Amino acid sequence: MKFVSGDIVRRFFMDVLTYHGVCTEVREHVSEGLVQTSERGVDSHGIQLFPHYIAALKAGRINGYPNVKVTRSIPGAATVHADHTFGHAAGAFAMQNAIQMAEEVGVACVAVADSTHCGAAAYYGLMAAEKDMIGLFFTHASPHMLYPGAKHPTLGPNPMCFTAPMEGEEPFCLDMSTTVVTFNRLKIVCEEGGAAEPNWGVDEDGVPTTDPRRITHLFPIGGYKGYGLGMMIDVLSGLLSGMPVGPDVSCMYGNPLSEKRRLGHFCVAINIAAFEDIGIFKRRLSGYCKTLRQQAMADPGARAKVPGDPEKEMKMQRLREGIPVPDRLWKDLFRLGEEAGVVEKWLDEVSGR
Amino acid sequence: MKFVSGDIVRRFFMDVLTYHGVCTEVREHVSEGLVQTSERGVDSHGIQLFPHYIAALKAGRINGYPNVKVTRSIPGAATVHADHTFGHAAGAFAMQNAIQMAEEVGVACVAVADSTHCGAAAYYGLMAAEKDMIGLFFTHASPHMLYPGAKHPTLGPNPMCFTAPMEGEEPFCLDMSTTVVTFNRLKIVCEEGGAAEPNWGVDEDGVPTTDPRRITHLFPIGGYKGYGLGMMIDVLSGLLSGMPVGPDVSCMYGNPLSEKRRLGHFCVAINIAAFEDIGIFKRRLSGYCKTLRQQAMADPGARAKVPGDPEKEMKMQRLREGIPVPDRLWKDLFRLGEEAGVVEKWLDEVSGR
Numbered sequence: 001m002k003f004v005s006g007d008i009v010r011r012f013f014m015d016v017l018t019y020h021g022v023c024t025e026v027r028e029h030v031s032e033g034l035v036q037t038s039e040r041g042v043d044s045h046g047i048q049l050f051p052h053y054i055a056a057l058k059a060g061r062i063n064g065y066p067n068v069k070v071t072r073s074i075p076g077a078a079t080v081h082a083d084h085t086f087g088h089a090a091g092a093f094a095m096q097n098a099i100q101m102a103e104e105v106g107v108a109c110v111a112v113a114d115s116t117h118c119g120a121a122a123y124y125g126l127m128a129a130e131k132d133m134i135g136l137f138f139t140h141a142s143p144h145m146l147y148p149g150a151k152h153p154t155l156g157p158n159p160m161c162f163t164a165p166m167e168g169e170e171p172f173c174l175d176m177s178t179t180v181v182t183f184n185r186l187k188i189v190c191e192e193g194g195a196a197e198p199n200w201g202v203d204e205d206g207v208p209t210t211d212p213r214r215i216t217h218l219f220p221i222g223g224y225k226g227y228g229l230g231m232m233i234d235v236l237s238g239l240l241s242g243m244p245v246g247p248d249v250s251c252m253y254g255n256p257l258s259e260k261r262r263l264g265h266f267c268v269a270i271n272i273a274a275f276e277d278i279g280i281f282k283r284r285l286s287g288y289c290k291t292l293r294q295q296a297m298a299d300p301g302a303r304a305k306v307p308g309d310p311e312k313e314m315k316m317q318r319l320r321e322g323i324p325v326p327d328r329l330w331k332d333l334f335r336l337g338e339e340a341g342v343v344e345k346w347l348d349e350v351s352g353r
Numbered sequence: 354m355k356f357v358s359g360d361i362v363r364r365f366f367m368d369v370l371t372y373h374g375v376c377t378e379v380r381e382h383v384s385e386g387l388v389q390t391s392e393r394g395v396d397s398h399g400i401q402l403f404p405h406y407i408a409a410l411k412a413g414r415i416n417g418y419p420n421v422k423v424t425r426s427i428p429g430a431a432t433v434h435a436d437h438t439f440g441h442a443a444g445a446f447a448m449q450n451a452i453q454m455a456e457e458v459g460v461a462c463v464a465v466a467d468s469t470h471c472g473a474a475a476y477y478g479l480m481a482a483e484k485d486m487i488g489l490f491f492t493h494a495s496p497h498m499l500y501p502g503a504k505h506p507t508l509g510p511n512p513m514c515f516t517a518p519m520e521g522e523e524p525f526c527l528d529m530s531t532t533v534v535t536f537n538r539l540k541i542v543c544e545e546g547g548a549a550e551p552n553w554g555v556d557e558d559g560v561p562t563t564d565p566r567r568i569t570h571l572f573p574i575g576g577y578k579g580y581g582l583g584m585m586i587d588v589l590s591g592l593l594s595g596m597p598v599g600p601d602v603s604c605m606y607g608n609p610l611s612e613k614r615r616l617g618h619f620c621v622a623i624n625i626a627a628f629e630d631i632g633i634f635k636r637r638l639s640g641y642c643k644t645l646r647q648q649a650m651a652d653p654g655a656r657a658k659v660p661g662d663p664e665k666e667m668k669m670q671r672l673r674e675g676i677p678v679p680d681r682l683w684k685d686l687f688r689l690g691e692e693a694g695v696v697e698k699w700l701d702e703v704s705g706r
Contacts, residue, residue, distance in 0.1 A: 221575025
């Protein structure tokens with residue numbers, strides 16, 4: 001395991017994407033989105049996805065030089081037709097549009113059509129919070145979620161993100177899947193040789209297992225409630241954008257990488273100043289989080305956290321110590337660097353030469 | 354246990370509210386909101402709340418003749434200052450405003466300040482779906498939700514509702530608290546002599562119990578995820594409207610009924626036609642629900658349901674058979690009818706004279 005500074009990884013990703021002909025704005029969002037996510041400690045949706053994305057780019061699933069179009073017939077709503085580019089660019093472009101409209105209208109929604117995997121929803125939510133807005137981001141995903149008692153998965157672990165700006169610290173950020181764990185998280189547990197908990201899911205025959213390699217069907221949080229939230233996210237992401245939904249959403253892994261995914265996303269920006277003085281809002285939100293962090297715990301050694309706290313702590317650490325790069329990922333990145341002719345630069349930077 | 358037609362209960366509620374000086378628009382929403390909720394089978398948030406509401410009205414917590422004000426500085430956002438009237442009227446007025454704005458803007462949000470208990474969130478969500486919009490409604494509530502591992506509850510079972518119109522049937526309607534059960538649901542289980550499940554909550558000393566009378570602290574769905582959703586709903590409901598949040602939200606029961614509750618709500622209307630042809634959207638949503646209802650179950654006798662299905666089935670039954678009125682509630686309603694001088698009319702109508 002090596003530790004590499006986020007800035008070095010950013011530059012390396014930019015170099016590799018440039019080599020593969022990905023246009024500037026797109027490659028900036030892919031690099032920034034993946035590195036920010038790893039810096040925040042969300043390894044399942046961070047830099048480990050890069051080799052998969054490059055493979056999908058080369059095979060034709062992802063379009064690195066898209067002709068993105070925006071349709072808008074009304075002041076507060078628009079659709080981004082992403083032309084199968086990286087989900088990071090599609091989602092960021094959508095949220096930027098939503099923020100701009102919400103400045104004038106008070107709230108705005110943008111649907112995204114013809115997108116691909118977009119990584120961590122927090123990347124988009126945090127854009128809104130930086131502009132003193134509340135951000136919401138939704139996306140559907142590969143169908144791995146099991147309806148309680150069903151035989152086969154029918155929905156994705158469809159995630160959602162909610163962000164809001166705070167006073168004196170980084171934004172409040174709830175970024176959660178509607179399953180107890182995600183498939184990308186399972187992959188990491190497998191690689192680390194860990195065990196699954198009984199409420200994570202079952203194998204393909206519906207048999208409970210603690211072997212994370214055998215889990216194929218994931219349980220929703222709160223039974224039918226999590227399944228209902230997953231459907232809500234599918235409706236917003238897939239039906240408003242005209243994309244496939246439910247079991248028809250294409251899988252990230254297992255399908256030919258030449259196949260377009262046709263994913264949809266949905267984002268909302270709420271202009272806080274349309275409701276409350278922004279200074280008061282931020283101060284009250286910080287006070288609220290402080291109160292909840294200080295609540296009494298049954299175990300006096302325990303400490304309550306609010307959404308975003310683990311990521312804020314991890315970011316402090318990783319800005320200092322770098323992002324961990326497991327051996328398998330290191331090998332993959334090395335290979336991509338060789339192919340793009342930037343491996344010497346990468347090794348020089350990593351070793352601080 | 355008696356069964357009474359919803360229309361008779363509606364008229365009775367209107368009569369009692371008129372006697373207590375509640376203005377027309379307010380009493381219509383209280384009567385309709387409570388009866389619709391009971392007709393849909395959600396007894397915890399239906400007509401059983403009426404005696405409590407009248408007690409709160411008489412004691413001064415609820416204002417039956419409010420001076421409601423709307424502030425709006427931007428096309429898609431507004432705040433309703435509800436002057437402590439019934440939450441049903443405040444929430445309905447907010448959603449009507451949101452729908453009207455979303456017609457022109459594409460999406461709109463309305464915050465509600467100085468409100469009281471608003472019953473079932475579905476009442477407001479369904480208003481949007483009837484107008485071919487997606488509706489979202491959020492409210493915070495009495496702090497009964499326990500952070501995982503904490504000693505005292507700090508958040509409400511803060512509910513949310515998501516609705517969308519369907520082709521050939523009533524709307525898709527997800528209306529859920531962010532705790533496994535609500536306190537009003539617990540009350541009903543107590544009255545019916547039922548047992549609590551181990552994942553519902555604990556007693557005030559943090560001890561697990563299956564005695565529903567002893568449960569005071571409710572567990573969130575999915576542990577920290579449900580707690581995070583509860584915080585999101587508190588931020589939307591309380592911080593945008595300038596109302597108290599978290600442990601400072603006043604309790605529905607146990608406090609003097611003269612005390613104003615100062616609750617906040619938040620609603621969103623999304624104009625589907627700004628994104629997709631409304632006919633296509635409704636057809637696709639119906640097809641999607643049909644697919645998920647027909648999914649294979651491990652138990653071949655079981656049947657998958659989508660959000661709103663149990664309520665649609667119950668509504669068919671209760672429109673036929675009437676709403677069940679348990680003995681205790683019957684006595685309370687009788688007493689309220691006597692006080693308002695409408696008990697003869699009520700008895701005549703109930704007995705079909």
